[in-house]
Amino acid sequence: MKKILLAFIVLSALLSLSSAAAQPFSLSNGLKVVLNPDKTSGIIALQVFVRAGSAWETPADSGTASLAIRMITRGTKTRTAEELAAASEGLGVSISAASGEDHSIISLVCTAKTFPEASAILFDMLLNPVFPESELSKLKKVAISRLKAEKDDNFSYTLQRLKSQMFRGDSYGLNPLGTEENISAATSAKMADFYTKNFKAGNICVSVSGSFDNSEMFSSLEKGLSGIPSGGGARKLQSTIEAVTENYGSDKMKKNQAVVMTGFFAPELASADYAALKVLSSVLGGGMSSKLFSSLREKEGLAYSIGTIYPSRAKACAFIFYAGTRKENIERIKQGILEAAASAGKPGYITEKELEDAKNLLVGQFRLDHQTNEDRARYLGWFELNGAGFGYDAAYPETVKAVTLEAVSKAAVKYLVQPKTFVLDNE
Amino acid sequence: MNISNKIIGVAVAGVMLLAGSSLLAAQDFVKNTEAGKNGVTKFVLRSGATVLAKEIPNGLVSFQVWYRTGSRDEQDNNNGISHFIEHLIFKGSAASGVSGLSRLIEGRGGNLNGATSKDFTNFHFETAKEYFYVSLDGMMDCLSHPAFDAGEIEKERKVVIEEIVRGDDDPGRKLYEELFKLSYSGHPYRREVIGTKDVLEKLTRAEITAYYKAKYSPDRMIIAVAGDFKFAELLPALEKHFPPEEGKPLTEGLRMKASFTPGREELSGSYGQGYYGSAWLGPAADNADTYAMDLLVTLLGSGRSSRLYSRLKEKEQLCYALDTGYSTMRDEGLIYVTAELLPDNRGMFDKRLLEELKEICSNGVDAKDFARALAILENSYIFSHETDSQIAGDLGYNEAIISYKFGQDYLDNVRKVNAADLKRVAVKYLSGVPASVCLIPAGK
Numbered sequence: 001m002k003k004i005l006l007a008f009i010v011l012s013a014l015l016s017l018s019s020a021a022a023q024p025f026s027l028s029n030g031l032k033v034v035l036n037p038d039k040t041s042g043i044i045a046l047q048v049f050v051r052a053g054s055a056w057e058t059p060a061d062s063g064t065a066s067l068a069i070r071m072i073t074r075g076t077k078t079r080t081a082e083e084l085a086a087a088s089e090g091l092g093v094s095i096s097a098a099s100g101e102d103h104s105i106i107s108l109v110c111t112a113k114t115f116p117e118a119s120a121i122l123f124d125m126l127l128n129p130v131f132p133e134s135e136l137s138k139l140k141k142v143a144i145s146r147l148k149a150e151k152d153d154n155f156s157y158t159l160q161r162l163k164s165q166m167f168r169g170d171s172y173g174l175n176p177l178g179t180e181e182n183i184s185a186a187t188s189a190k191m192a193d194f195y196t197k198n199f200k201a202g203n204i205c206v207s208v209s210g211s212f213d214n215s216e217m218f219s220s221l222e223k224g225l226s227g228i229p230s231g232g233g234a235r236k237l238q239s240t241i242e243a244v245t246e247n248y249g250s251d252k253m254k255k256n257q258a259v260v261m262t263g264f265f266a267p268e269l270a271s272a273d274y275a276a277l278k279v280l281s282s283v284l285g286g287g288m289s290s291k292l293f294s295s296l297r298e299k300e301g302l303a304y305s306i307g308t309i310y311p312s313r314a315k316a317c318a319f320i321f322y323a324g325t326r327k328e329n330i331e332r333i334k335q336g337i338l339e340a341a342a343s344a345g346k347p348g349y350i351t352e353k354e355l356e357d358a359k360n361l362l363v364g365q366f367r368l369d370h371q372t373n374e375d376r377a378r379y380l381g382w383f384e385l386n387g388a389g390f391g392y393d394a395a396y397p398e399t400v401k402a403v404t405l406e407a408v409s410k411a412a413v414k415y416l417v418q419p420k421t422f423v424l425d426n427e
Numbered sequence: 428m429n430i431s432n433k434i435i436g437v438a439v440a441g442v443m444l445l446a447g448s449s450l451l452a453a454q455d456f457v458k459n460t461e462a463g464k465n466g467v468t469k470f471v472l473r474s475g476a477t478v479l480a481k482e483i484p485n486g487l488v489s490f491q492v493w494y495r496t497g498s499r500d501e502q503d504n505n506n507g508i509s510h511f512i513e514h515l516i517f518k519g520s521a522a523s524g525v526s527g528l529s530r531l532i533e534g535r536g537g538n539l540n541g542a543t544s545k546d547f548t549n550f551h552f553e554t555a556k557e558y559f560y561v562s563l564d565g566m567m568d569c570l571s572h573p574a575f576d577a578g579e580i581e582k583e584r585k586v587v588i589e590e591i592v593r594g595d596d597d598p599g600r601k602l603y604e605e606l607f608k609l610s611y612s613g614h615p616y617r618r619e620v621i622g623t624k625d626v627l628e629k630l631t632r633a634e635i636t637a638y639y640k641a642k643y644s645p646d647r648m649i650i651a652v653a654g655d656f657k658f659a660e661l662l663p664a665l666e667k668h669f670p671p672e673e674g675k676p677l678t679e680g681l682r683m684k685a686s687f688t689p690g691r692e693e694l695s696g697s698y699g700q701g702y703y704g705s706a707w708l709g710p711a712a713d714n715a716d717t718y719a720m721d722l723l724v725t726l727l728g729s730g731r732s733s734r735l736y737s738r739l740k741e742k743e744q745l746c747y748a749l750d751t752g753y754s755t756m757r758d759e760g761l762i763y764v765t766a767e768l769l770p771d772n773r774g775m776f777d778k779r780l781l782e783e784l785k786e787i788c789s790n791g792v793d794a795k796d797f798a799r800a801l802a803i804l805e806n807s808y809i810f811s812h813e814t815d816s817q818i819a820g821d822l823g824y825n826e827a828i829i830s831y832k833f834g835q836d837y838l839d840n841v842r843k844v845n846a847a848d849l850k851r852v853a854v855k856y857l858s859g860v861p862a863s864v865c866l867i868p869a870g871k
Contacts, residue, residue, distance in 0.1 A: 043813065082741070085731035090795075092802030094730060109810060138744060145747040145767065148699040152598050254697035254869075256592040287538065288517065288529035298518075298526055301585030304593055324593050357534030364536020368487070368553055371814035 020394045022207075022380055023214065027222050029230040031201035034380045034390045035217055036209040038373070044115045044210035045373035048106040048126065049381040051203040052194070054176035055101040055237055055314065063178010067139055067186050068194040069097045069104040074135040076128040081135050084121060093118045095125065100176055102237070102314040103385050109374050112211040116220075123224035126199070131191040143183045150177070151253070154324065154424055155305070158259040162422035165249045166263050166318055169242045202233020207381035207390070209373040237315040241265060250423040259324050259424040260333045264341070264416050266319035269312045270387035276411040277319060279403045281310040282358035283350055284340055285321060286365075289357065291350075292321065296336045302329045314386040319415060327426045338419060345412030355405050363397045456666045458673075464835045467822065468658060472665075475646035475674025479822040479831050480661060481653045488559040488654030489815035491551040492570060493823040495649070496642040498620040499545045499757070500680060507622010508630060508638050510543040511587055515635065516550060517541065518579045520572040523565060525579060531565040532558075539566070545616050546757045547827040548643075553816050556655035560664050567668040573639065577632050584627060591621055598702045598866050602765060605692065606706045610761055610862040612688040645669060646677040651823030651831075654815040682713070685759040689860035695869045700747070701770040705780065705861040709762040710852075712755050712829040718840045719848040720856065724751040724762060726792055726800035726849065729807075734796060735764065735783060745776045757828050762856060770871040777863065788858045791850035801841070808838055 022036040052065045073095055074081040088095050093110040095118075106126070110118040150157050160175055167173030177183075206225065208217055267273050285292045285308025296302045306323040321337040343349045370376050384390040392399075459471040463479075470478040497509050517539075519527045532539045537554030539562075550570065554562050594600050604619050611617040652661060687708035710716040727735045728751025740749045746766035754760035768776055811817055825834040 041813070043809065082732065082737070085737075086799070089730040089732045089803060090799050092799075092804075092806035111806065111809060138741065141744065142747045145700055145769075149767065151697075151699040152596075154593070154596055256595040257589075287533040289526055289533045294526050297586055299582065301582035302589075304586055304589040325589065326592060357530065360536040361533045362536075364533075364555065365538060367536070367555070368538060371487075371816075372810075373813070 022390055022393065024390060025214075025218055027201065028226045029201040029228055030233070031225055031228060032205045032384065033218065033221055034205065034207040034384055035212075035214050036207070036376055036380060037212050037214055037217070038209070039211050039213070041211050041373060042112055043373050044108075044110055044112050044208065044212055045377045046108045046119065046122070046206065046208045047374075047377045047381045048122075049205045049207065049385045050104045050106070050198055051102075051232075051235065051385055052104050052198040053099045053101050054174045054178075055171045056235075057171055057174055059174065059179075061182060062174040063143065063176070063182045064186065064190060064194055065099045065104055065198075066176055066178060067136070067143060067183065068131075068191045069099045069106065070139055071131050071136060071191050072106060072125050072129045072195070073097050074139070075130045075132045076124045077130055078128070079124065081132070084125065088118060088121050091118050095122055101172060103382075105378075105381070107374070115212070119220060119224060126225065127227050129195060131188045131195070133188045136186065136188055136191065140183050140186060143177060144180055147175075147177050147180060147183070154255060154257055154259050155322070158261050158422055158424045159320070159322075161249065161251060161424070162261045162263050162320065162420065163318070165246055165422055166265070166420045167241060168245050170240045171237070172313075172315075172317060198232070199228055200232030201228050201230045203235070204228065204232075205381050205384045207377040207384065209376040209380070239316040241316060245420065247419065248421050250425050252425045252427045254427045255424065256326075256426070257324050258327050258330050258426055259322065260330055260337065260421065261320055261322045261423075262334070262337045262341070262419045262421045263318040263320045264419060266310060266317055266415050268315050268317065268387065269383075273407075273411050273414070274312075275399045276403050276407040277310055277415065278362060279355065279359055279400060280344060280408050280412055281308045281319065282362040283354055283408070284308050284344060286358060287361050289361070291354075292323075292337070292340055295340070296323065296333060300332070300336075302333055302336070312382065312386065312388075330423060330425065334421060334423070341412075341416040341419060344416055345409045347409070350405060350408060352405060355408065359400050359403065362400050366396060366400075456662060456669070463831065467831065467835065469831065470662065472645065472669060473671075473673050474669040475644070475676055476648040476650065476669065477826060478650045478652070478661070478665065479819075479826060480651070480656075480658060481818060481822070482656065482658065483653055483815060483818070484655050485815065486556055486655050487553060487815050488556055488652065488656050489551065489553045489819040490559070490563055490566065491549060491651045491816070491819045491823045492566070493649040493651065493827040494548045494643055495546070495647040495677060495827050497544050497547045498618050498622070499615045499683075500642060501615065501618060501622075503618070504626065505630065505634065505638065506618045506626050507587070507620075508626075508635065509548050509642070510621050511583070511627060511630060512635060512639055512643070513541045513543045513548050513550070514583050514587055515575055515580065516569050516573055518576065518583060519574055520569045521574045522568055522572070525576075528565050528569050532562045535562065537562055543620050545620060547824070549823070551816070551819075559654075559656055560660070563664055564668075567665070570643070571668050575632055575636055575639070580632055580635065584630075587621070587627055588624055591624055591627070594621060598696075598698050601694075602702045602704045602864055602866055605694065605864045605866075606704050606761065606763060606862060609690050609692055609864060610687055610706050610708065611685060614683060614685040614758065616685060616756070616758065645674045649823050649826045651819040651826070653819035653822070681757075682711070683758050685711075687759075687862070689862050691863045693865045693867060695867050695871070698866055698868045700868065701768045701773055701871070702765070702866040703746070703768055703773055703776060703863075704763055704765040704865075705777070705863040706761040706763040707857050707859060707861050708759050709753050709856055711759045712757060712833065715840075716852050716855070717753075717755050718837075719844045719852045720753050720762065721755075722797070722800050722804060722841065722844055723792075723849045723852055724753045725804050726796050727751045728764065729800070729803050732799065734787070734792075735780065738783060739766075739776065739779055743779065745772050745779060755828065770865075770867045773865050773867070784853065784857050787850065787853045791853075792846055794846060797846040797849065804841055805838060
């Protein structure tokens with residue numbers, strides 16, 4: 001048994017470097033499926049991407065997706081939450097559900113051997129959820145505790161505060177966990193409404209990576225998921241960023257560390273400027289050789305964690321500089337970040353060599369981030385559902401390599417304007 | 428920078444020199460070769476270092492260096508020095524200059540990092556196979572000839588102090604460190620890996636250099652490599668980074684018996700909710716009870732249908748999150764149960780936890796729960812050996828703690844455990860009074 005299992009492991013890596021073999025299919029109800037077989041790993045990772053998350057919510061119903069998607073795993077017409085957990089965990093697998101901004105994901109990772117049984121449990125959850133009040137009442141308490149615990153994570157807390165400041169009036173400003181008021185008001189009926197509204201074939205993409213044969217996997221998905229109603233899919237997220245928002249905000253808390261974050265409005269994943277900004281983020285704040293790391297950490301010793309984030313989003317989002325520091329260094333960090341942002345587009349600030357290194361880093365990290373079947377399924381579904389198409393996964397390395405210094409400088413000049421800063425200060 | 432060119436030059440020269448005499452050179456360089464399972468080969472080098480390698484033709488390579496030294500080997504007056512040294516290695520060698528190593532590896536699309544723990548210090552990179560040897564030379568150069576530049580030490584001292592400050596705000600880390608502090612009175616596991624601000628502010632360059640020389644010697648070094656390379660090329664590439672003289676095998680400090688102190692502590696701070704933890708002393712890595720203990724903690728807290736999770740969280744709703752764990756370490760590690768909860772529930776949670784454990788000590792576990800725990804543990808082993816870095820990490824970590832064979836034989840040994848063993852280890856390790864810590868929001 002063990003030898004066979006380990007043989008799987010050796011071979012699994014053979015095809016691990018790309019998802020170039022991925023192919024799209026449509027189930028009879030129109031549900032999009034992307035299959036990426038490697039046939040040798042012995043593992044199957046299946047991810048159900050649903051176009052639902054806080055970006056689709058309003059202040060009055062924020063947090064609904066987060067609760068509802070978790071409730072999917074908490075009871076079906078024929079099984080209780082306890083029975084569902086016992087069934088999947090008895091196979092040694094877990095089915096997890098989580099929601100973010102643009103989408104929610106229900107994820108299954110199992111061995112090829114357990115896939116028939118494990119996927120049957122997943123399909124039951126996806127088709128027959130009943131949202132029991134008793135389970136909802138438990139999850140509501142957990143959700144409220146999560147909201148309170150956000151204050152215990154300086155980085156997430158500051159990021160959420162910056163986003164709510166930058167995206168006032170836009171759904172990206174909402175907390176994906178919702179508000180205490182919204183969570184308390186959630187009912188089983190609201191969860192069921194969410195399900196009826198969002199679980200339509202056109203709002204869902206299922207990506208699968210691992211040891212299977214395409215035709216067998218297709219039949220299995222057709223059998224399991226064709227019962228999801230057709231429709232949906234026409235929706236697109238609208239950006240409603242207010243032209244004037246506050247440029248500066250801060251909170252004082254009893255903490256040892258201070259956090260500085262400065263954000264700029266930046267375009268969505270499907271934008272022509274996306275790749276250039278990814279490269280810019282790599283130059284300025286990617287890895288240990290980035291400009292911010294070497295100036296503010298290596299040379300001045302001002303921060304331990306420092307860098308930039310530019311997430312891949314379905315609508316206009318933010319390019320963010322961050323640094324964890326101490327009260328006495330806040331001003332110097334703020335100034336250092338603004339200097340880097342203001343200089344980024346100037347001739348000579350980024351050299352050809354730095355650009356080349358940053359592109360290599362970006363492509364290299366991308367490859368290294370595709371080593372497990374779960375990673376590969378996640379990238380395919382993410383790109384497919386959020387506007388770039390699953391094929392972007394295979395095209396990404398070449399797209400990044402083609403980015404020129406001129407394009408990066410232009411993107412810096414165009415987007416790194418009107419900085420918005422939020423500081424978590426110490427009392 | 429021209430550093431990278433210089434390193435490439437050295438690598439090319441090395442390969443050419445050895446082309447005609449690689450066998451002979453390898454025989455001198457390698458003292459002992461052992462064929463492990465699943466394509467793993469162990470080489471003990473003349474210098475005393477160990478190499479564990481596995482060829483996987485997938486286009487990538489993970490290279491990891493594990494030193495059998497960490498905060499466990501420190502004293503009160505130099506606590507944190509291992510972690511500080513880990514940071515300083517990335518500040519480069521005399522040849523590479525500051526940031527030379529990260530530019531060398533990241534500029535070619537690789538990633539690199541380090542980690543320090545109680546039992547080990549680790550340095551690693553992953554990269555495409557084309558850049559493996561140039562990256563290896565860069566990392567080995569920094570490890571063999573660290574600059575420990577006085578000016579850079581001063582700058583990095585500030586960065587590490589930032590890291591301490593950051594950690595102080597993290598309740599998860601704080602809980603774990605407080606549990607260790609309370610549990611181990613007479614054993615170095617009580618000290619925090621990151622050290623204290625007071626000690627860090629005073630450490631001198633001379634102390635750092637002397638400590639590095641004493642503790643980061645080839646006899647404590649394990650190199651674990653998994654990915655797209657050839658044994659025949661790896662050994663000559665490593666040879667030039669080791670001293671020619673024969674080293675001695677490591678004999679000191681291999682095992683220190685841990686003593687455990689039960690106790691109870693409450694700390695209040697700026698927390699959004701309560702964080703609870705209880706710990707007991709578990710078996711050390713060289714104890715055959717580790718397999719039964721891994722199964723027991725899985726049965727107790729892994730998954731929604733696990734014993735403690737289903738009862739204390741799902742049914743009785745005494746907490747919002749619950750986790751169980753057992754650290755397999757060189758000396759006796761901790762078995763722990765942690766939870767996030769309303770501060771008001773901490774007393775009841777504590778009472779119910781001890782009742783549940785008592786019940787297992789009296790009545791054992793049922794067959795269905797046992798089968799589920801085994802399935803979860805088997806699968807999590809498979810899912811955590813999918814990438815090169817997971818495979819190299821398993822070899823390096825286990826060799827640093829006890830032996831790489833621990834990982835190779837792990838599933839076989841887990842499968843030999845039966846339900847009665849779980850009752851036996853529960854009685855042996857979990858029937859005593861634990862060390863308990865609770866972090867509570869100020870004013871609660």
